[in-house]
Amino acid sequence: MAREQGSNCRRLNTAKPEVEIAMQSITVRAESADDIKAIDVVHLSAFQGDDEVGLIGELRQSAGFNPALSLVAEFHNRIVGHILLTKVRLQRDHGGVDILALAPMAVVPSQSHRGIGSELVHSAIEGARKLDYGAIVVVGHPEFYQRLGFTPASRWNLRCNLPVPEDALTAVELDKGVLTQGGNVIYPSQFQRVY
Numbered sequence: 001m002a003r004e005q006g007s008n009c010r011r012l013n014t015a016k017p018e019v020e021i022a023m024q025s026i027t028v029r030a031e032s033a034d035d036i037k038a039i040d041v042v043h044l045s046a047f048q049g050d051d052e053v054g055l056i057g058e059l060r061q062s063a064g065f066n067p068a069l070s071l072v073a074e075f076h077n078r079i080v081g082h083i084l085l086t087k088v089r090l091q092r093d094h095g096g097v098d099i100l101a102l103a104p105m106a107v108v109p110s111q112s113h114r115g116i117g118s119e120l121v122h123s124a125i126e127g128a129r130k131l132d133y134g135a136i137v138v139v140g141h142p143e144f145y146q147r148l149g150f151t152p153a154s155r156w157n158l159r160c161n162l163p164v165p166e167d168a169l170t171a172v173e174l175d176k177g178v179l180t181q182g183g184n185v186i187y188p189s190q191f192q193r194v195y
């Protein structure tokens with residue numbers, strides 16, 4: 001998930017007026033059954049290989065999946081980005097709490113660097129708040145997520161059960177105090193195949 005994007009990513013002019021025009025045409029909404037193939041294409045174009053497509057397919061069948069937290073970005077009636085939040089358990093010394101894990105997310109290379117990824121993350125956070133989740137964790141590009149309000153998980157003494165470098169895990173607290181006790185984020189088995 002933390003792999004680099006392909007080198008064929010076309011870098012577009014991100015001068016402010018163009019960004020504003022582009023973002024007015026971007027719609028972010030929950031996925032529908034008709035979107036599944038287009039979502040797969042987004043991930044196939046952004047990642048090398050089909051691990052993420054397989055992961056999303058498996059997560060859709062899992063208990064942690066909520067279609068309201070699987071969001072697509074549409075640009076001129078075409079799906080150009082996707083983000084998924086899945087319920088995971090934050091295990092604490094005493095008890096635990098359900099939070100959300102962000103993964104995977106992708107924007108088609110031809111539309112990257114235009115703010116679509118950031119818009120997807122903002123919308124996902126909004127969706128999580130509406131459903132009363134207290135925190136979101138993510139494994140991947142810490143610089144990208146820290147620009148969007150995420151903080152290194154080490155700040156809360158948070159870790160996870162995936163074999164990833166410590167600084168790859170970041171988190172955003174939506175409900176004050178939810179992460180204060182730290183703990184171990186238990187990603188379900190579907191994630192083990194990808195990381």
Ligand SMILES: CC(C)(COP(=O)(O)OP(=O)(O)OC[C@H]1O[C@@H](n2cnc3c(N)ncnc32)[C@H](O)[C@@H]1OP(=O)(O)O)[C@@H](O)C(=O)NCCC(=O)NCCS
Pocket residue numbers: 001002003004005046047104105106107108111112113114115116117118119139140141143144
């Ligand atoms: C990461 C990704 C979702 C960002 O989408 P996007 O629409 O380009 O994001 P935005 O335009 O909102 O923000 C772009 C910023 O994201 C950051 N960014 C993009 N790709 C990055 C990468 N591979 N590593 C670190 N930061 C990255 C940069 O800071 C970039 O800023 P810039 O445009 O000034 O260079 C997209 O590049 C992508 O799909 N990459 C391949 C799949 C992937 O890595 N998914 C995330 C897994 S954690």
